[in-house]
Structure formats: C-alpha cells, structure tokens
Amino acid sequence: MSDQSAASEDPRLTTREAAARLGVKPETVYAYVSRGQLSSRRAPGGRGSTFDAAEIDALARRGARREPPSGGAELVFRTGVTLIDTETDRYYYRGVDATALARRHSYEEVAEWLWTGELRAGTRFTAPPEALEAGRRAVGALPAHSTPMDRLRASAVAASAADPLRFDLSPEAVLGAARSLVPTLVGSLPASGAPDREGDGLARRLWSRLTARAPDAASLRVLETALVLLIDHDLAASTLAARIAASARAHPYAVVSAGLGALEGPLHGAASGLAHRMLAEALERGGAAPVVADHLRAGRRVPGLGHRLYRGEDPRAQALFALLADVPAAAPALAAARDVVTTAARRTGLHTNVDLALAVLSVSAGMPAEAGETLFAVARTAGWIAHALEEYAERPLRMRPSGQYTGPRPPQPLP
Known part of the structure; x- marks a missing residue:
C-alpha cells in the first residue's frame, strides 16, 4: 500500500x-x-x-x-459504555441502540454483554449463600423505618465483608464480584410477594420485593425493560462518584456503595418517587389540572417532565409507555400521566422523562413510592461496574482537581 x-x-x-x-x-x-x-x-x-x-x-x-x-x-472521561445522541434523542450501549437491546434481551444478558462483550442467551446471576445470608442479616438489623436505599447500602457492605477476595481488581475477579453482588442486593431486600423459585430471572425476583401482587407477563416485561434501559446513562452524578472511587482503586463493592450514596439524592434516583406521589394524587383528585397547578403555584417543577440531555421525549419513557399500554391494570395511571403531560404542556412545554414512566408502573402495580428508586439502583449497579472496569484500566488517582481557596489569607492568629 x-x-x-x-x-x-x-x-x-x-x-x-x-x-x-x-x-x-x-x-x-x-x-x-x-x-x-x-x-x-x-x-x-x-x-x-x-x-x-x-x-x-x-x-x-x-x-x-x-x-x-x-x-x-x-x-x-473517555468511555465506551454509553453514547447519548442529543441530535436524535437516542442513546446507545457500546454503539447499539439501548431501546432495541431492551426489547430483545434480559437485564442479566445485557449486563454481561456490557462487561465482557459477549451476549450469552439465558444468562442468570446467582448470589453466593454466604453473601446472601450476610446481606439479609444486615438488612434485618436495620430499624423498621429504613428506606430501600438504606437496605441496599447495608447489603452491599455485608456482601463486601463476606468476600475475602474483594481487593483483587483483576477483570476476572471484578466480574465475579459483580455477578454475585447484583442478585445479593435484590435477594437481601424483604420479599412482599411469592418466594423466589429456582431459575427465576432478576426481574422476577425484584418484582416480589416491590409489591405483593403477582405479576402478569406484560407487567414483568415492563420491569425487565426498565432494568435494561436504566443500566447506564453516561456520566450521571452517581456514575461519576463510582468512577472516582474506582480511580482510587476501591474494590467493586465500594464502587457500588459510592454510586448508591450519590443516587439517593433527591435530584437523582429519588426523582421517580416525586412523580409517583404526583400521579397518585392526580388519580385521587380525578385529574391532573389541580395537581399541576399546585406545583406551579409553589414554584416547583412538575415531576416526570423534562430532561437536560433530550430536547424531545426521553427515549426510555417512550419505550416504557409503549409497553405499559399493553398492561390493563396500568390504564388509569397511564391516562393520568398523559393528563399531566397535556396540562403542563400549556405552561412548560416539557416532555416526559423516564421518572413518569416508572411512576405509572409503580402506581399501577401497587408498589410504594420508593419502588422506582430501588429499581433504578439495582439497574444502575451493572453500569457502575462497567465504568469501574474502564477506570481500573486508567492511571490511578487521575481525578485530582485543585480547590480554589476562599478563606482568610495566612498568617492568621491562633484561635
């Protein structure tokens, strides 16, 4: 040549x-x-x-x-995990349309593919008995008023303590920890519905932790799809926290704990709970108009609307609303969500985001307001691990910003 x-x-x-x-x-x-x-x-x-x-x-x-x-x-940060195309309002996992992946594959299959580049049909994650027992004991020792995020964090710490090899940061060891941690987080949560059965996928096991109602196939498909769609979304606050922990060479359990800590903020993972409460109130009051009016009157944003990265509708919301239309029990909540969008559009011009779609699922399935946050945290665990694997391959402690000191200039007298 x-x-x-x-x-x-x-x-x-x-x-x-x-x-x-x-x-x-x-x-x-x-x-x-x-x-x-x-x-x-x-x-x-x-x-x-x-x-x-x-x-x-x-x-x-x-x-x-x-x-x-x-x-x-x-x-x-250079990352090969997720690309968000703000021109087309689409997003991609390793170059593949995330919504297309969610339509065809389970959460565990997509997580494994993100981590390893191999898509193995029928992949199932299994929690080691000692890690699951430790997680359940830790969760059981928490006060009765503890939140699901409290329980997930306690479970992650317990699973870490049960793994003496957690400081091995080789890719094989990190993958082994990830495959066991995700089902441990789910299995440590108290079950509301039927007990787990042999061969149940992660979505089926998570459903029983979120509601006592038995799932129909369509509802379970919505939950599975939501898990896949929420795996990653570029460098959100919790993912940045996870990458910083990985840069300091924290083990994968600590990386996930860092992500969980950031996710609990009311402007991140907890946003779906606000949408749940708004939607439930709209159903109780017979329409969205008075509820939207109350938010606007108080100077609050209408939950479930608008996203800083998308000019139109959040593609995750689009995919979930399409599936929710096939769930008969979701019809009232879905109609209320559309009422919210129509009412608010007259004033805000904002489009739906994934929090409103999660609220339709949680309200229609009899889940608590925190269910969306729990779903978000479990799903995003796989994304945090994917980013940790990238960060472990980078120069350690490369994220060291300099502070701009604004205090008194020295020398100052001793207090």
Whole structure:
C-alpha cells in the first residue's frame, strides 16, 4: 500500500483545520485534548499537532460545536459504555441502540454483554449463600423505618465483608464480584410477594420485593425493560462518584456503595418517587389540572417532565409507555400521566422523562413510592461496574482537581 493511499484512509487534520470543522477556536481544540475528548499526534517535524478526522467528526456529532467552560470546570472521561445522541434523542450501549437491546434481551444478558462483550442467551446471576445470608442479616438489623436505599447500602457492605477476595481488581475477579453482588442486593431486600423459585430471572425476583401482587407477563416485561434501559446513562452524578472511587482503586463493592450514596439524592434516583406521589394524587383528585397547578403555584417543577440531555421525549419513557399500554391494570395511571403531560404542556412545554414512566408502573402495580428508586439502583449497579472496569484500566488517582481557596489569607492568629 502506498503512503498516499494510507493517508487517504487515515486523514489527519491540522489544529486550524480541526478547529474550523468543530466551529471553535484553535486553543479550544487543545482544551478538548486536555479533557480527554480528543487525541493528538505530533506533526511531522515536530511542529504543531495533527488530529484524526473521524474523531473530530464524531466529537462534532456529539454536540461539541461550542466552547467548553474555561478554567477546567468540565470533567470529561473517555468511555465506551454509553453514547447519548442529543441530535436524535437516542442513546446507545457500546454503539447499539439501548431501546432495541431492551426489547430483545434480559437485564442479566445485557449486563454481561456490557462487561465482557459477549451476549450469552439465558444468562442468570446467582448470589453466593454466604453473601446472601450476610446481606439479609444486615438488612434485618436495620430499624423498621429504613428506606430501600438504606437496605441496599447495608447489603452491599455485608456482601463486601463476606468476600475475602474483594481487593483483587483483576477483570476476572471484578466480574465475579459483580455477578454475585447484583442478585445479593435484590435477594437481601424483604420479599412482599411469592418466594423466589429456582431459575427465576432478576426481574422476577425484584418484582416480589416491590409489591405483593403477582405479576402478569406484560407487567414483568415492563420491569425487565426498565432494568435494561436504566443500566447506564453516561456520566450521571452517581456514575461519576463510582468512577472516582474506582480511580482510587476501591474494590467493586465500594464502587457500588459510592454510586448508591450519590443516587439517593433527591435530584437523582429519588426523582421517580416525586412523580409517583404526583400521579397518585392526580388519580385521587380525578385529574391532573389541580395537581399541576399546585406545583406551579409553589414554584416547583412538575415531576416526570423534562430532561437536560433530550430536547424531545426521553427515549426510555417512550419505550416504557409503549409497553405499559399493553398492561390493563396500568390504564388509569397511564391516562393520568398523559393528563399531566397535556396540562403542563400549556405552561412548560416539557416532555416526559423516564421518572413518569416508572411512576405509572409503580402506581399501577401497587408498589410504594420508593419502588422506582430501588429499581433504578439495582439497574444502575451493572453500569457502575462497567465504568469501574474502564477506570481500573486508567492511571490511578487521575481525578485530582485543585480547590480554589476562599478563606482568610495566612498568617492568621491562633484561635
């Protein structure tokens, strides 16, 4: 192959050409490099840098045609887990449409594929007896008013203590811990419905922890799909917390604990509970108008509407609403959700997000308001592990921002 043909297959751009293609200043191109969004190569003769044209085009498609915040305020990490396409309002796991995966595969199958690159039909995760026993004892010792997130965190710590090999961060060991931790988290929660049976998938086992009602096939399919759709969503706050823990070489149980801690914030995992309560109130009051009015009057956002990354409807909500339409018991809650959207649209113009879809499921299935948060946490565990596997392969402790000191200038007298 001639040098000319090789160059045509791997075109390189100068800094000025890359900046023009991105629509930014040349110095901004170097800012993207320092933030890990671009790679560069020294130009022949050592004068300047060159950039891969395909990589520049991919960055442009991800919405990089704008100046990034100055002063290093934005953390950017290279990740091959999830791509969110803000132009089409779609998102992808390792380049595959996440909603298409959710329609065809179980949570365990997709999680295994995200971790290893292999999709094995019929994959089932099993909790080791000692880890499950430790998790149940820890959860059982909590006060009666403990929340599901309290129980999940206690279960993760107990499972960690039951694993003497937890500090082994080799990929094989991390995968083994992940395959056992996810079912341990679910199995440690108190069961409301029928006991687990041999061969039950994770979705069926989780259902019995969320409601005493027996699931029909359509409802169980909604839960399974929600688990897959919620596995990951780029660098949300809980995922960033998990990656920071992994950067410090915390073991996978501690990584998940870090994610759970961030997820419990009312602006993250708990958002679905707000949507549940709003939807239940709309059903009780016979319409969404007075409920939406109360939120607007109090200066509160209407739960379940709007997403910072999507201009239109959240694709996760679209997929779940389509399945919920096939669940007869969900019809009243689904109608109430549509009433909320129609009523609020007159004032806010916001579209539905996944929290409203989770609220339809939890309200119609007789689940508590915290059910969506529990579902979210269990699902996202697989995503945190996927990000941890990436971070373990990076330079340790690479996330060390500098604080901007604003206190009194020294020297100060002793207090």
